[in-house]
Amino acid sequence: RDEEILFFMDPxxxxxxxxxxxxxxxxxxxTRSIEKLGSDGEVQHMDWDMIxxxxxxxxRNGPLQxxxxxxxxxxxxxxxxxxxxxxxxxxxxxxxxxxxxxxxxLNPEQKEMRELVQNLRYADLLFDFSHIRHPGRLADSGSSxxxxxxxxxxxxxxxxxxxxxxxxxxxxxxxxxxxxxxSRRYSLTxxxxxxxxxxxxxxxxxxxxx
Numbered sequence: 176r177d178e179e180i181l182f183f184m185d186p187x188x189x190x191x192x193x194x195x196x197x198x199x200x201x202x203x204x205x206t207r208s209i210e211k212l213g214s215d216g217e218v219q220h221m222d223w224d225m226i227x228x229x230x231x232x233x234x235r236n237g238p239l240q241x242x243x244x245x246x247x248x249x250x251x252x253x254x255x256x257x258x259x260x261x262x263x264x265x266x267x268x269x270x271x272x273x274x275x276x277x278x279x280x281l282n283p284e285q286k287e288m289r290e291l292v293q294n295l296r297y298a299d300l301l302f303d304f305s306h307i308r309h310p311g312r313l314a315d316s317g318s319s320x321x322x323x324x325x326x327x328x329x330x331x332x333x334x335x336x337x338x339x340x341x342x343x344x345x346x347x348x349x350x351x352x353x354x355x356x357x358s359r360r361y362s363l364t365x366x367x368x369x370x371x372x373x374x375x376x377x378x379x380x381x382x383x384x385x
Contacts, residue, residue, distance in 0.1 A: 186305035187259045189377035193298045194262035196370040197291075198223050198251050207367045211290040211353050219290040223249075226265060229274050242270050266298035297346045301381055303328035304339070347382035350375065 200209040202223035209221040230244040243264045247255060255261060264270070271292045278288040306329055328339065357369045366372050 185377070186301040186381055187263065189374065189381055190266050190298050190302045191257075191259050191262040192374040192377055193294070193370060194265050195251075195256055196374050197221060197226065197265075197294070198256070202227075203251055207369070207371075209370065210368050212356055213286075213289055215285075217285070219287060221291040221294060225274065225288055225291055226270070229270060229277060232277060233273060241273050242267075244270065263299075263302050266295050266302070268296060268299045271295035271299065293349065297349060300328060300342055300346065343382045347378070350378045350382070 196207065197209065199206045200220075200222050201207075210218050211221065213219045226244075227249045229242065230246075230249045233240050233242050233244060248261050248265055274288050274295070275286075275292045278286050278292070282288070332339070354369065354375060357365070361368060366375075369375070370378075
């Protein structure tokens with residue numbers, strides 16, 4: 176029978192690249208200092224120390240910890256940087272929610288982590304769209320919302336008018352606007368305040384492949 180086929184260009188690899196870009200923002204290899212202008216025009220930094228802070232604060236919750244962050248998630252080595260599972264658990268809606276709550280507590284007047292939160296949410300969506308459940312069983316999952324949570328983003332795509340497909344344009348617009356902003360403030364070839372060039376290419380391939 177005739178069927179429409181949707182393809183995604185390796186979003187798990189994109190999530191890993193995005194995590195690694197963040198991990199090197201004033202940390203680890205220290206190759207970048209990621210920043211983006213917020214809606215108020217103020218510079219917002221996306222430093223890895225924000226992820227580390229989230230882990231340290233959540234660790235205080237003990238068995239009631241809200242995220243799946245561990246020491247291994249925030250202190251990376253050459254081996255762990257290659258893994259997708261922990262990258263997906265960092266770039267997740269759960270971590271985004273926790274950082275958003277933390278930002279509200281620490282910076283109630285001026286949310287200083289909003290753009291990092293948005294980055295994590297979009298990476299989470301792209302990961303979920305590539306881990307659609309097969310009818311009748313759960314897809315193998317690596318993100319922080321595992322089989323205990325019924326995520327609508329992982330329901331099978333059944334039609335080209337599925338409203339979730341509109342999110343690809345939203346994600347594309349956000350990253351493209353960020354790239355244009357970075358080019359204006361620095362240069363077309365300067366990625367030191369942006370995600371890596373390879374990461375951005377993966378964003379382009381994934382959000383324009385529909």
